[in-house]
Amino acid sequence: MSHIPVLLNEAIQVLDPKPGEFFIDGTFGSGGHSRAIQEKIGATGKLLAIDWDETNFKRFAIGDLRFASYAGNYADLPEILKKRGLPKADGLIIDLGFSSEQLSGGRGFSFGKDEPLLMTYSRDMKPVKEILKEVSEEELAKIIKDLSDERFANRIAKEIKEYLKRKPIETSKELAEIIKSAVPKNYERGHRHGGASRIHPATRTFMALRIYANQELENLEKLLKNLELILKPGGRAAIISFHSLEDRLVKNHFRQMAKVGKLKILTKKPVTAAKEEIAVNPRSRSAKLRAVAMMNYEV
Numbered sequence: 001m002s003h004i005p006v007l008l009n010e011a012i013q014v015l016d017p018k019p020g021e022f023f024i025d026g027t028f029g030s031g032g033h034s035r036a037i038q039e040k041i042g043a044t045g046k047l048l049a050i051d052w053d054e055t056n057f058k059r060f061a062i063g064d065l066r067f068a069s070y071a072g073n074y075a076d077l078p079e080i081l082k083k084r085g086l087p088k089a090d091g092l093i094i095d096l097g098f099s100s101e102q103l104s105g106g107r108g109f110s111f112g113k114d115e116p117l118l119m120t121y122s123r124d125m126k127p128v129k130e131i132l133k134e135v136s137e138e139e140l141a142k143i144i145k146d147l148s149d150e151r152f153a154n155r156i157a158k159e160i161k162e163y164l165k166r167k168p169i170e171t172s173k174e175l176a177e178i179i180k181s182a183v184p185k186n187y188e189r190g191h192r193h194g195g196a197s198r199i200h201p202a203t204r205t206f207m208a209l210r211i212y213a214n215q216e217l218e219n220l221e222k223l224l225k226n227l228e229l230i231l232k233p234g235g236r237a238a239i240i241s242f243h244s245l246e247d248r249l250v251k252n253h254f255r256q257m258a259k260v261g262k263l264k265i266l267t268k269k270p271v272t273a274a275k276e277e278i279a280v281n282p283r284s285r286s287a288k289l290r291a292v293a294m295m296n297y298e299v
């Protein structure tokens with residue numbers, strides 16, 4: 001399934017890219033946000049696209065974009081700008097998490113598929129199948145609980161470690177089956193939306209393991225601390241998150257920086273998807289967009 005960009009109009013409206021400006025897309029994915037930005041900055045503008053997953057750039061025809069693209073971690077943006085001799089930017093978009101293409105990209109992001117259990121965006125990160133072997137049962141339970149609020153984290157961690165005594169876990173489907181066997185048969189029934197909707201028992205654990213393996217919260221924290229090194233005075237940043245822990249990091253950091261006069265918050269409340277968008281793209285249901293503008297002085 002091809003990736004539909006989330007909160008696209010809302011992001012463009014708040015970022016307000018103008019002809020000739022220099023923008024950075026720190027999570028290029030399938031280039032949905034990049035394309036819309038490029039239309040606004042026009043032929044005199046410049047776009048730097050970064051994605052940690054180098055295969056993203058191979059998969060898509062990007063010849064029509066007037067831009068420079070590099071495989072890299074958005075947490076390293078100040079170093080990337082320096083290395084490439086690029087100035088601070090007028091705008092930055094960060095659209096967190098994974099793309100729909102990655103979900104079916106053969107790296108185990110989806111528990112419905114029998115794929116190698118990697119769950120990493122970059123080849124440089126340790127795959128989940130290795131992490132599961134290395135952490136203790138207690139550490140594993142804590143990772144799952146802390147990053148996903150899974151109620152049965154202890155049981156799931158125990159089942160995974162028991163299984164690993166017999167054989168390694170090679171595929172995403174294998175892990176999903178182990179998780180399913182660890183939780184009660186009526187998992188989630190009756191707990192959400194009056195019992196009408198249920199989620200697969202592996203959903204939360206997969207999310208927690210993905211966040212852990214890719215150090216997603218650490219990367220986001222680094223990015224937030226680096227904003228002044230990435231954006232010029234008056235530059236705008238929009239961050240789209242899908243997880244309450246991510247949104248809390250963004251919200252708190254923005255508030256602290258606004259308090260000391262370093263930036264202006266452009267979104268009093270997080271912007272969420274309209275019901276029309278949710279109807280065509282269910283992924284947008286949990287999306288929250290927050291945006292800021294840097295104040296007018298150089299650091």
Ligand SMILES: C[S@@+](CC[C@H](N)C(=O)[O-])C[C@H]1O[C@@H](n2cnc3c(N)ncnc32)[C@H](O)[C@@H]1O
Pocket residue numbers: 003004005006026027028029030031032033034050051052053056072073074075095096097098099121214219
């Ligand atoms: C939700 S998708 C972006 C979709 C994109 N906005 C679009 O419209 O097509 C998130 C992307 O961020 C990338 N990513 C995740 N963590 C990253 C990081 N630390 N640095 C750079 N890219 C990252 C993933 O590989 C994925 O392609």
